[in-house]
Amino acid sequence: MTPEFQETLSDNLMTANAVTIDYYDNIQIKHKETSGFLHSHPDKYPLRYDDGRVSSQGQQVTGYPYADANNHWQIIPVVSDDVLGHHVKNFDLVRLRHVVTNTMLLSHDVASPFYPTNQEFTTVPMEDALGDRFNDTLFEIRIENGKVGQEFKSLSGQFKLIHNPSKVAMWTHTTPLPDWAYKQQEINGNKNLAQSSNIWYVDDIPSIPKDSERLVKTERKVKSVPFLKKWFELQRAMFYHNNALTSSHPYASEPFIWPFLLRGVSFWTQNDTRQQIYFLGNPIGWWLASSLLAVYAGIIAADQLSLRRGVDALDERSRSRLYNSTGFFFLAWAMHYLPFYLMGRQLFLHHYLPAHLASALVTGALLEFIFNVEPILDDATMVKGSKKAPKKHLPAREKLAGQNLLTSWAAAGLIITAVIGGWYFFLPLTYGYPGLSVDEVQARKWLGYDLHFAK
Structure with a gap:
């Protein structure tokens, strides 16, 4: 100073x-x-x-x-x-x-x-x-x-x-x-x-x-x-x-590998008990969030292409949620991730955590967009001369009455189960307990993660 x-x-x-x-x-x-x-x-x-x-x-x-x-x-x-x-x-x-x-x-x-x-x-x-x-x-x-x-x-x-x-x-x-x-x-x-x-x-x-x-x-x-x-x-x-933090580090990584979770960071090891803490993240949730970022970009591109060809596949409400709500989360992800490509400093996987949180919000918003069923509005509930519904709050029971939400619940259950399963599988690396055998360590080297005690 x-x-x-x-x-x-x-x-x-x-x-x-x-x-x-x-x-x-x-x-x-x-x-x-x-x-x-x-x-x-x-x-x-x-x-x-x-x-x-x-x-x-x-x-x-x-x-x-x-x-x-x-x-x-x-x-x-x-x-x-x-x-x-x-x-x-x-x-x-x-x-x-x-x-x-x-x-x-x-x-x-x-x-x-x-x-x-x-x-x-x-x-x-x-x-x-x-x-x-x-x-x-x-x-x-x-x-x-x-x-x-x-x-x-x-x-x-x-x-x-x-x-x-x-x-x-x-x-x-x-x-x-x-x-x-x-x-x-x-x-x-x-x-x-x-x-x-x-x-x-x-x-x-x-x-x-x-x-x-x-x-x-x-x-x-x-x-x-x-x-x-x-x-x-x-x-x-x-x-x-x-x-100015430009020195080298064995667990430093480049921004382009973060969304794919190609490697983590070793924090701690205990040789006699074969325990280790390896910062990695939950691969299931991580890859789901990253893949849905690409899906979101694809949906936006497809919608814009359809509009140019005179095909309007989305109603006003769905498009508003897609561009405004989900788009805000996508922008938050980009603003927290892309600037790292301009930095010359030493970087690690943990620098992606704010962007990963934003990508998780994109995931939730996009899944809601994909599986949500808009309520059927009759002429009495529409504002005359407008394509938009009146700003009137409808209880969820009334809004979704008579609609089948089985697909939505099934998708949510599958995702939650997979994420919890991934968390449990990598729990010994996250919390450093218990120690793992060679075979157990090898089973967790999904993308060749540089884990200790793999031999």
Whole structure:
């Protein structure tokens, strides 16, 4: 969350522990989204990359996930000032000296290792940084949602580091560099300054004395931000972090297999008793719901085709239920299922559960449509000049009087029996009790489910 959001939280540790940054402080800079530290080491970029492009062969600047002395950078003013204690402020031009190698951070018009359109970040010796490369070592501090003259602070002062001559933002990503960079993250200059992944913050100030007055905390006033502004920021953050869950998992699955229940998720096993909990769902109910989704789509297509040919096979009431009631449930299924095809995150079968619930509603509505018998209305019960029946409630006994519901009851009984039977058959996998023999496990591998204890 942005510092502005966090300042509305009374017990927020990040805001409470923020410390003002002074010039000549040694700082550790951390990327907000990947949690990688700005890092450098004596190794050089290779002269030529795998795609044939050449580098400057300068000192590598990378992103490193752990605390390390090579993450320490001294923040230096553009104009040397012997007076210590001057605070760094928003929009200040600064230089960053890598403490361990005594070199200065620099960006220039050389392509980065992975992105030909992004600038390389490297460091240069102090004699070059004070000479003809001076301008290339200038960077601007831009605090997110900051005001002119606002003090730059650790933890809460999220910022973008803008290379002053070229106006690119320091940026990193999670794709690791090759072995020559020890699989660390690439740091480069991003031309898209508005991109939210350009944001960094100062994680620590290793050089600050423990008795510094800057560490003395004063009572903080909790700020107020409009509710909708906080709500939209929270939604954006949730969507981003949810979509960032991209690591692999042995039981992850793709959306196209969910309606067919091709595999489940193993939650728990007990070797000595051969017990296991395997999230699968009831295959009978699952396949019935999925198949009736296709039946519904077929009925809609057939009705539309018939209407185009001048054949009206449905009465007004039946069509209204088919398109409005059942159609609403079908739309709910689609809205809860289809967006997963646009996601790049790690997915599991349980992500289909809301859509499966909607498909069960489609099943009930469609079965009611198929087996329902409309009451026969005489002329007295029809509104004159209208095809629709009057809005008058009729008791079920009167509405269905004299009609044979045997088929409806038989279908309902068959479906309920099959669903209960499927639930009972897979009960040992659902609740993890009792343990199953090899033959019993094999009997439940209907579609080759990857169950344990099958041997």
